[in-house]
Amino acid sequence: MTSTFDRGLDLLGAVLAAELGSTGYPGNAQLAEQLGLDQAQISRMLKDLAALELVERDGQGRGWRVGPGYFALAAAAGDADLASAARPLLRELVTRWHEPAWLSVRSQVMALTVEAQPSHWSSYVAAAPGAMTPVWCTGPGRALLLDHSEQELAELLDAVEFVGGGPLAARDVRALAARNAADRGAGVVVADREFEHDVVDFSAPVRGRSGAVVAALSVAVPLFRLGERATEIAASVERAAKALEVRAASRAGRRDGRPTP
Structure with a gap:
């Protein structure tokens, strides 16, 4: 059974992959389609990740990118x-x-x-x-x-x-x-x-x-x-x-x- 933690990691990975790729900062709909989840789930999960500063809105607020918390975790890991x-x-x-x-x-x-x-x-x-x-x-x-x-x-x-x-x-x-x-x-x-x-x-x-x-x-x-x-x-x-x-x-x-x- 896939846990909430697994889905959160998958979502964080999807945000990072999009940011590093050619599609730019992904929005809720794009992430929901990619992960096979509904947009309400994605919205709640992004809110939780944002609270931890693992993701944040891009400068124009159109999509998501990894946040300062992600880089802090990378440094710790x-x-x-x-x-x-x-x-x-x-x-x-x-x-x-x-x-x-x-x-x-x-x-x-x-x-x-x-x-x-x-x-x-x-x-x-x-x-x-x-x-x-x-x-x-x-x-x-x-x-x-x-x-x-x-x-x-x-x-x-x-x-x-x-x-x-x-x-x-x-x-x-x-x-x-x-x-x-x-x-x-x-x-x-x-x-x-x-x-x-x-x-x-x-x-x-x-x-x-x-x-x-x-x-x-x-x-x-x-x-x-x-x-x-x-x-x-x-x-x-x-x-x-x-x-x-x-x-x-x-x-x-x-x-x-x-x-x-």
Whole structure:
């Protein structure tokens, strides 16, 4: 089944392809015909993408082009040091737990998957490069916001409606801030049925040289397969995130000729 995220990625790809091609900036009707969707669907999806600055109207307002958010995502996804350093760590997590593992960065109110290693149930929507999931109801999203105060969360999520997600998702900023405060000391977020009805996300923040959170490393486990493994999985994800920080800093240091920690 094609997900909303898949359709959003297809729509973004169609806008980019038209912009780079000879047809110019595409309009709603052109995009609807190309993707086989009705114009009402296309209009809603474009509105959502525009809110994230992934697309914008062209200068004359006749069609759509990729926006500044797209280029910000491209820059984040193009962080070769982080992505390259993450790959073996993600493979190790998949080998150990036989569950999908992935690396995310934040794009405003969404978590973008920039590197992933699948497992035998790799259809999990977040564990695919290019997937975008809400920050407020996912493990990686909450890990990316782990340092945010309640006031900072309120400002960031001011226009977000806490609708959707899994049955145990936070439903307002206060609840989200309380969960993050509880997880902050542990150093890892355990998002139990916050995004999918039967899945637990284990996510740890990855910090850059300044100490700020720059990414999140995650493993997702179906609830029926979790058993008594939660503590061990959480600890392994946190260790992998710490190892990623060291490896990425080392790669960057060698490239730039800077001393590494």
